[in-house]
Every structure is written in C-alpha cells, then in structure tokens.
Amino acid sequence: MGLYTSSERRLRSIAEHISQDIAYQWLGSESWENLWLSSALASLLQYDSLRTLYPEWQYDRYSLYDMLVSMGTDALLSAVPVINPNPTFGDRMCNFEIDAKVNKAVSLLRMIWSLEHLNETFIDKLINSGIYYKTEELFKNLLNEENLPDLDSWFHQSGFPTLTVAFKYNELFISQPQFVVDGKASNSQHWNMVVPYKNSNGQLSTIDINGDSMVTSIHDASYESNTSSRIPWLFNVDHKGYYRINYADWSPIIESLNRNTLQFTPNDRMTIISDVFAMVKSGQQAIDVALELVKYLGLGLETDCYVWRIVERELEYIRSMIESETDKSLFDRYVINNIISSNYDKKLENSTDKELNTVLTRIACRYNLQSCVNDALVRYNGWRNNGFAEFQNDLVDSKEIVFCTAIKKYSSAGDVMLESLIRSKSSMEQLILLKGLSCGSLNTIVNLLDILVNGTLNSYFQFEISGDDNFCRDHIVTRIVGYGL
DSSP: OOTTOHHHHHHHHHHHHHHHHHHHHTBOOOOGGGHHHHHHHHHHHHHHHHHHHOGGGOHHHHHHHHHHHHHHHHTSTTOOOSSOSOTTGGGGOOHHHHHHHHHHHHHHHHHHHTSHHHHHHHHHHHHHTOTTBOHHHHHHHHHTOTTOOOOHHHHHSSSOBEEEEEEETTEEEEEOOBOOSSSOOOSSOOOOEEEEEEOTTOOEEEEEEOSSEEEEEOOOGGGSSOOTTOOOOEESGGGOSSSEEEESOOHHHHHHHHHOGGGSOHHHHHHHHHHHHHHHHTTSSOHHHHHHHGGGGGGSOOOOHHHHHHHHHHHHHHHHTOOOHHHHHHHHHHHIIIIIHHHHHHHHHOOOOHHHHHHHHHHHHHTTOHHHHHHHHHHHHHHHHHGGGGGTTSOHHHHHHHHHHHHHHOTTHHHHHHHHHHHOOOHHHHHHHHHHHTTSOHHHHHHHHHHHHHTOSOSHHHHHTOSSOHHHHHHHHHHHHGGGO
C-alpha cells in the first residue's frame, strides 16, 4: 500500500490515540499550571514509540514539521515562556495557547534527548519508575542530570535564539541574538546550548555555546577559496536544536543544493528552507536569497512531502506580504516557472505517493498553474453531478483543493457550497466544504461566519465556537475560516 492511503490514515489515527493513552498512564495528573509538562512528555513518548514501530510513517519529519511551525508563534514579541512566572496565566488560556506551550516543550525535550548520554538513561528511568510517576518529579530529575547545559534559560525565557554563523580569515564567528519577526530583539537573553554541525569533510561534531557569542579558529580549505565547489558547513544538523541558523554567506548551501540535492537529508532540507525564509521575515536576509535557494526544487529531485509542506507554507507567507496585485501575479509566475511546473508534470506521471501529490497539486492550483486549475474544475463539476462519490478514492486534502479552486474561478460556487454545507449531515463533508469556503470572497466568509455563529449549521463546529469566552471564541472562528483571508 502507498504511504498515507485512506486506510493507513485511519490506522495511524488509531495508533496515535492508543500510544498517547498508554503514555498518559505512565504520567501523573498535574495542576493546571503544569498541564503543558505532562502533555509534552506524553506527546514525546507517543512520537518516539510510533517512530520506532512504524518507520514508514516518517514521524521524525512529522515532529520536525510541528517544531518548525510552533517556532513561528514563539518568534513573536507576545510569546510567553513555557514556565511562566504569572500563576494566573493558565486560567485564561484557550486550547490553542496550551497547544503552543506543549509544542514548544516537546521541541525542547526533543533537543535535550538528542544529547547521546541522556536518551537511554531517561527512558529507562521513566519505564522503571512504574505507573503514575509524578511528572514534576521526573522533570526535576531531567533538569538535574549531570553534564547538561543550563536548561533554565530555555524553559523560563520566551522565544529562542538565532545562531548567526560567519567565516573570516580561518575563524568561525557565532553570535546568538533572540529571533523576533515583529519587533526588536532583546539583548538581555542568552541560551546555553550544544550545537551539532558538519564540516566540509562531512565530519559530525559539536560546539558548546555558553554566552552571547564565540570565536574559534578553524582550518578549512573549502573556505579559503571562492570556487563553486565549496562544500558548506552545516549547523543544527537534523534540526535537533530549538533555534534558527543564519549564515552570513548562504551561497555555498545554495550551490550545493543545486549540485547535489541528496547530500542533505530531508530534515536538513526542511531546516535550511525554513531558516532562510525566517531570516527574510525578520529582515536579516533579502527575499532574493530565499528565492534563489528554493530554485533547486525546479530540478524535480525533491520528493519529500514534508519539505514541500514547508515550501508551501513559506511561499504563502511571502505572497501574503505582497500588496500589489500586479506584483502578486509576477510572484505567482515566478513560482510556476522556477519551482512548481516541472514537479506538477512529474507528479502526473507518478501518482503513487498520494501525500506528496496532494501537496504539489495544492501549490500548483494556489499559484494558478493552468493545467492544475483545469483539472480541479473538472472534479468540481463532477461533484455537482455525483456528490461526494466523485472523491471516493481521494485524500481529504485533495478534495479541499477542488473546492478552493472552484470558489475562486466560479462566481456561483460559494452559494452552491454554502447550500450543500447546510444540507449535509456528514461532519467530514462539512469540514471539507468549510475549508473550501474559506478560500472565497469576503462576502462568502461573512455568510459562513453567520452560519457558524448563529447555529444554522448543526454540527460539532457550532459546539466548538460556543462558550462565554469571546477571546477563545474569536480565535477558534478565525482558525476555522481564516485560511483564505
């Protein structure tokens, strides 16, 4: 069976629920303030067990993708520490804010576990402790492990650092300012860390950073010349660390991606792409650098769906920052010509990896590749004639693409989909239609909100947005329909 077929998705969902319930059995119940801790540890044990039992599900990249997404929230000035000194903070948190803390905590624990001497010791300690081991006590033991960097800075400070790496005159310069995308970074915070890196010979090593910056002498022949054969040093290998990397000179990595894409692991490719776009968002790199880097995708060699999901997410952010419709059209054309066109054509030739093909289709239709748009409209008209039976063998995501494309191209599609949404008795059908409607015009979004808020739609979505807390209510509505805004 191919990866992520519908039956395998159901199997994965069942396995996730069972493994998480088993993990919670080993963890004690916590106070509200420490809810993030038991949830984070349970999630970490869940992912680790499924990664071992089902390597074909690629849980290492699944968890890395979650980390990279959660870092976006933690890069805001409004971000709060995992361990917040304000004891009343938890009293007003919605589920999505708890999730943000849990995601960060999972990422930090994953970083700690990547230290070789800790992993087996910590796992054994957890398993041998018996059921209902108190999570707070377990966490204290973890923090007190010998030979670990000072971890308080990671859990008690908001945000995370950027490691800025520069080579000059056989010396390596590293600094670690806080990474912020919506303001000025604090100069008062610093983090202690162990940074894994590969040199130009492919040798894996680590550097301890215990302050704001450091300088170390190196001897690397590839950095003593400016030839295109330079092999880059790579920091934060496999993105085990919860921080960003900014290279003063990205050209060796850009050249290497084009010359030999597969010398980088999928995790490293995800990290490199996410980091360079993060530097663009924070004003530390020009957009030209990021766009030049992802041009390697046009070679048609990238077959990892999680890499493409990162690419999709980053391109969408850049597009949302473009104000002029003319400039947006130029950007769309750039993406089609240099990134997606050859990959979409290749996807049509090899349709075995449904997850990858769905991501490629979503990008192609989003940027108006004509062949993709035409295919989607054919499927939409098929749905109007045959109902959801038209999509019997499709993944949920591919159905959403059809509706999202149709609502942008047909003026009547919004009304047709709203009517179908109200009539449908299937929560899954409603979810698909909601995602499609979220791509519509402002008038369509307003009509959809009216249906959700006033109870015309009788489903679990109405239950989700009920409640007295307007703050939570507004954000949940935004989460449901905000994708297309």
